[in-house]
Amino acid sequence: MLIAQLTDIHIGFEPEARPEELNRQRFRATLDRLLSQPNKPDMLICSGDITDRGDAESFDKTAALLAECPFPVHMMVGNHDTREGLLHAFPATPVYDGFIQYAFEQDGLLVVMLDTLEIGRHAGAFCERRRDWLRATLEAKRSTPTVIFMHHPPVVAGIGWMDPNEDDPWILNLAAALEGMDQVLAIHCGHLHRPIVTSFRGIPLAVTPSVAPLVAMDLRPISSEKPDARALITTEPPSYALHRWEDGTLVSHYEKVCDWDVLAYYNPHLQPMIREMEKERLGG
Template sequence: MLIAQITDLHLGFESGNPNELNRRRLNQTLEHLRAFKPRPDLLLVTGDLADRGEDRQAYRQLKSALEDYPIPAHFCLGNHDSRAPFFDLFSHVPQASGFVQYAIENYPLRVLVLDTLEVNRHGGGFCEERAAWLEARLSEQPERPTLLALHHPPLPTGLSWITENPDALWVERLHRVVAPRRNIVGIISGHLHRPIVALWAGTMLVVCPPTSPQVALDLDTIDPDQPDGRPMIVAAAPGFALHFWNGKALISHFGSARKEAVLARYDARFQRVVRQIAAQGAGR
């Protein structure tokens, strides 16, 4: 099973411009994934779909971008999103008590989508009601391999200005539900506009790079009262992740939609390398 993930689209950043940079970057990524072989089984879009959640036109852009797209798309919401305008355009997306939380069942790997949007907060949120929903879903199939998808990674990353408080109540609440479960094979998220991998609550947590511009890699301290001219946002290529479930483990890969120069092809000359590795049993 192959899962494609994109995140942090921020459509509507240039309000009123249907050909804005973020839409072009999204289109570039979608076309790249459409052509990928093997084609992914599903596409997880993990939040900050719109740059301003009240902007219904941003959600119309998203709906237009995915119209007739050959890979089934499923959505999380991020802190830039708003539930009511999203549901106006995507009424088919399941919800639980008004939260965008639901299970994706019809694949070898079960996926539980979580809603970590907390209105008027840049960081995440996960109330007792949402936690009870997750606990109930996990208890339904306690042995089945399960992937969690959410927008906010619940861990401190060392990034200078865009990270989470590890002592936040929502982080503790989510940790309490996740940590005892041995069937959770991974957690995927967005929000930080960078590719990051960490171990959290006994499982691998993968942060996907954005389709929109990236946050600069900066682990130095920052003074909110003293601008110092450091880079904050950089024009890295539109990013995505591919999560491969091989029946036993989840393997995550990062990629970009940039057309890269080819340094070698599978021709007669390179065939010797392929045959040699195959003959050696790839390490068996």
């Protein structure tokens, strides 16, 4: 099973742009690549900040493009979204106690979608009600391998102006829900607009890079009192992820969306190399 992930699309950042805003161009290019690349996804997860302002028009524009997908699309909110806007454009999205938080099982893998939105707050949120739902959901599926998707990474990555405090209450709530849940194989996030790999409470955690322009990789301390002309946002290419679940193993792949040259094709002159590598794998 292949799970595609797009995150941080930010449609509507320049709503008056003509003929088409940059973020929508990047989204269209990423979606085109996802649909044309050789690995057919079984589903797509959009992990938050679908829009930049949470408005219905931006969600409608997103839904119109996602209608091209020949596989299920699962939505979740980020801090730039609104639950009302998302449900307007994607009314079939499950809701729990007012939160866009749900789980489903496919091919022996439990996929958990978390809601880390608190309106008016840039950073994440995860209250006691969401914590208790997650704990109960995982308790009921202790023998089922699980992957969690959430918008905000509950870790300090070193990008000072984007990072949370490691002892934020929402992070402690998440940690409490995950304690002892050994079936959780990985956590996949967005929000930071960069490719990042780390762990949270012993669980592998990765951040998928954004579709919208990326955050510059500058890990120096930053001061709100002293602008230092550092780069904050760059035009690095948009990216997407493919998470491969097969034979009890979850592996994640990432691809940038840009023009490149193919340096080798699998033609007869490379067949001996492929045969030799296959022979090694088979113990020959």
